[in-house]
Amino acid sequence: MLRKIIGAVCLGWVSMSTCAQTSIAILDFELSDVTLAPGIPAEIQRTASIKAMLEGELARAGYKIISVNLNNQHEANGGVGYLFDHSDTAAELAKKVGADYVLVGKLHKPSFLFAYLMGHLVNTKTANLLGSYTVETKGGDKKLTLKAVETFASKMDADLDHIYTPPEPTKRIDVK
Numbered sequence: 563m564l565r566k567i568i569g570a571v572c573l574g575w576v577s578m579s580t581c582a583q584t585s586i587a588i589l590d591f592e593l594s595d596v597t598l599a600p601g602i603p604a605e606i607q608r609t610a611s612i613k614a615m616l617e618g619e620l621a622r623a624g625y626k627i628i629s630v631n632l633n634n635q636h637e638a639n640g641g642v643g644y645l646f647d648h649s650d651t652a653a654e655l656a657k658k659v660g661a662d663y664v665l666v667g668k669l670h671k672p673s674f675l676f677a678y679l680m681g682h683l684v685n686t687k688t689a690n691l692l693g694s695y696t697v698e699t700k701g702g703d704k705k706l707t708l709k710a711v712e713t714f715a716s717k718m719d720a721d722l723d724h725i726y727t728p729p730e731p732t733k734r735i736d737v738k
Contacts, residue, residue, distance in 0.1 A: 584723050585626040587661035588613050589635055589652065592642060592668040608702055609669045612679065615708055619715040623726035628661040646682060653689035661686055676700050679710045683718055693721040
């Protein structure tokens with residue numbers, strides 16, 4: 563009898579934690595490149611990779627990642643930066659797919675030396691901005707972009723469930 567009670571309690575805890583899992587829709591990041599040579603392929607690729615990196619970090623922490631159909635995102639977008647500036651439209655888009663929150667992001671590149679990973683986290687029920695984040699990244703190196711994404715995920719998590727722990731820094735060993 564005691565085993566059944568303990569089993570029922572454990573099942574209840576598992577069910578509650580599964581039901582209470584925070585869900586986030588992350589829209590494709592836009593590139594805002596204001597350098598003298600905007601839109602080079604390397605920057606377009608880097609920008610496209612940010613969403614997957616961020617989804618990976620947040621999913622690893624325990625957040626439920628909800629997909630938004632790219633065509634639906636394009637239809638809702640009134641132009642470059644529109645969803646970033648219109649929380650209500652972004653919230654409605656993500657609410658339709660059952661997400662609790664939506665992140666609208668962009669990579670703002672004012673220089674060849676650095677760029678800013680920027681994002682707005684919106685509550686889909688209220689359409690209110692929960693957080694606005696900016697993280698600087700130097701150069702276009704993939705490892706540095708990932709470090710910026712990890713910092714970005716930490717900032718988001720501070721406004722959400724406090725469950726994200728960035729990976730330990732790896733020590734670089736130079737082989738001579």
